[in-house]
Amino acid sequence: MNDRSELTVPAAGDARSAMLGTLVSVAEMVANHFERVLEPMGLSMAKLKVLRHIDEAGSPLPLGQLADRSACVRSNVTQLVDRMESYGLVQRIADPDDRRCTRAALTAAGRDYLQRGNAAVAEAEQSLLAHISVERAERIAEALRTLQGTA
Numbered sequence: 001m002n003d004r005s006e007l008t009v010p011a012a013g014d015a016r017s018a019m020l021g022t023l024v025s026v027a028e029m030v031a032n033h034f035e036r037v038l039e040p041m042g043l044s045m046a047k048l049k050v051l052r053h054i055d056e057a058g059s060p061l062p063l064g065q066l067a068d069r070s071a072c073v074r075s076n077v078t079q080l081v082d083r084m085e086s087y088g089l090v091q092r093i094a095d096p097d098d099r100r101c102t103r104a105a106l107t108a109a110g111r112d113y114l115q116r117g118n119a120a121v122a123e124a125e126q127s128l129l130a131h132i133s134v135e136r137a138e139r140i141a142e143a144l145r146t147l148q149g150t151a
Contacts (some may be wrong), residue, residue, distance in 0.1 A: 023144075030128065037124045043117045046070075047084055050077070051106065051114040060093045060103035089113055 034045050053069045061069075067077040081104050084090045091111035095101035107116065129137070133142050 019143075023147075030101070033128065034121055034124055037120045038117055041113065041116055042087065043113060046080060047089070047115070048117040048121070050080060050084065050104070051089065051110055051117065054090065054104055054106050055111070055114055060105035062095065062101050062103050064101075066104055074124065 031045065038044055038048060049070055050110040052065065053066055057065075063077055064074055066081070070077055081090060081092070085092060087109075088107055090104045090126060091107055093103045095103055095104050132140075
């Protein structure tokens with residue numbers, strides 16, 4: 001593979017390469033924007049995702065499943081749940097069927113933070129998307145789905 005013509009890496013200045021750079025930059029910008037919006041509430045996107053996963057489960061969620069749904073290792077979820085429990089957002093509950101399993105449940109405060117966090121993120125999304133038409137958003141989403149299918 002010494003022949004440069006066989007390389008499929010886009011040349012510098014290629015529109016596709018520029019698109020990837022822009023995508024990474026925009027993803028970081030959006031993530032940082034959401035973090036800034038949530039920070040005054042004492043939330044982060046990671047904490048909000050945990051609250052969402054527990055809420056969507058409809059019942060206390062085993063920490064292992066919470067880790068799977070959060071796409072991270074169990075030790076990270078355990079530490080995050082530790083912090084969230086100290087803030088009163090979740091509580092640990094022993095699994096009645098398996099003494100080795102611990103579940104995380106939302107507290108009333110956790111439900112309140114979930115509602116406020118979701119509202120803050122929805123408002124932030126609207127401000128970020130205000131200048132993008134629905135048609136343009138559909139074209140961008142189609143391009144991103146194409147890219148997603150190659151990974």
